[in-house]
Amino acid sequence: MKKYIVGLVTAFLLLVTVRLQAQELTLKPRVSGFSTLKVSSGVQVFLTQGDTESVRIESRGFTKEDIIAEVDGGELKLSIRLQGWLGRDRADRNTSRYVKAYLTAKHLTDITVASGAQLTGEGTFKADRLAIHSKSGAEITLDVAATDVELSAGAGATANVAGSATTVAASASGGATVRANDLKTNTCQAEASSGATVRVYADNEFFLKASTGGTISHSGPGRIVSRKTSLGGSAN
Known part of the structure; x- marks a missing residue:
């Protein structure tokens, strides 16, 4: 029964x-x-x-x-x-x-995508200051035209951002990926840690910091003002 x-x-x-x-x-x-x-x-x-x-x-x-x-x-x-x-x-x-x-x-002014969610931009999104955060396996694909852009990705998430900006601050941790090498900017600050990957571009200046197996790859004519690596991190 x-x-x-x-x-x-x-x-x-x-x-x-x-x-x-x-x-x-x-x-x-x-x-x-x-x-x-x-x-x-x-x-x-x-x-x-x-x-x-x-x-x-x-x-x-x-x-x-x-x-x-x-x-x-x-x-x-x-x-x-x-x-x-x-x-x-x-x-x-x-x-x-x-x-x-x-x-x-x-x-x-702020976009946060988390927990396996996905955001895809249709056309270029214009803003003065824009913060973009991808977390916990989420994925963002966006084209922007902005003055200041902040990018972050964590816990296996991905942020694919292209377009143009005056300044960009990009960071990734926990095996996440930030692809911003098609985001044209004057000045870029990039940080990668804990097995994460960051790809960036700058016309004028780079400030790079990689630690704990994090990897940063940069492109563009900008000069490297600061490069700090530790605990197996690389910035090339």
Whole structure:
């Protein structure tokens, strides 16, 4: 009898999971008044700069209640609510379950993408100062035109940033990768540690620091003002 009940429960959970995976949704939540963006839980974001603020969400395998798309204190959060008992706590780009957000923003000062999420820019994003952070297996691909750009990647994440800026500060740790060799800048500060890789470009000056197996590769006519390496780090 006990085995029979367990079998019924297992079959029920499997049926619920299959139905959820087949469920497709399109949402258009109202969002406005945000200047920072935080993306997590495997959500895929396609970012465009425009004169309006809007987001269209397409999902499969998640309910409306699972999806977070809200502005709090000037920060737009795009994520998925934890529903671990059904295994629905994260979208997976390699399966049939997904959450895709098509976002239009007027301006942003900070972009943070974490927990396996992905952000892809469509067109060049213009800003005065822009901080871009990729964490915990996330991936960012973005073209920018800015005055000051701060880039960071950690815990196996990737940040691919191209375009132009006056100054760039790039850092990576924990096996992460920053690819900014197509981001043209006058002055670049770069730091890599704990097996991470940073690739950068500068026309005028480089300030480089690599430690604990971190690797920095630089290109462009800029001169190296400062180069510090330790504990197996390299900066070439």
